[in-house]
Amino acid sequence: MADKVCGICMNAFLDRELDPEYDSSSVCLDSVNGVSVLITSGSLYSPPVFIEIMQWNEKHQQNFTLMKIPLRYCPFCGRKIEENTPYLK
Numbered sequence: 001m002a003d004k005v006c007g008i009c010m011n012a013f014l015d016r017e018l019d020p021e022y023d024s025s026s027v028c029l030d031s032v033n034g035v036s037v038l039i040t041s042g043s044l045y046s047p048p049v050f051i052e053i054m055q056w057n058e059k060h061q062q063n064f065t066l067m068k069i070p071l072r073y074c075p076f077c078g079r080k081i082e083e084n085t086p087y088l089k
């Protein structure tokens with residue numbers, strides 16, 4: 001892979017040393033009225049790198065995912081996320 005990988009888009013699909021169950025990362029970009037926008041990478045059963053929109057549920061006292069949007073490029077380093085290709089429409 002020619003492109004450089006940053007700490008945001010690095011994931012277990014690129015580095016087999018990483019465990020997709022434990023080595024996932026989330027960076028919160030913004031949060032308004034209980035709705036948060038994150039970039040999550042490397043989590044199991046999800047696209048390798050995606051934007052995640054979560055909403056805080058007061059009754060259950062936890063966040064629920066509303067949407068997962070796979071990314072074509074990393075918004076931080078600009079790398080083309082080849083490993084997301086099967087998830088892109």
Ligand SMILES: [Zn+2]
Nearest residue numbers: 006009074077
């Ligand atoms: Zn990146």
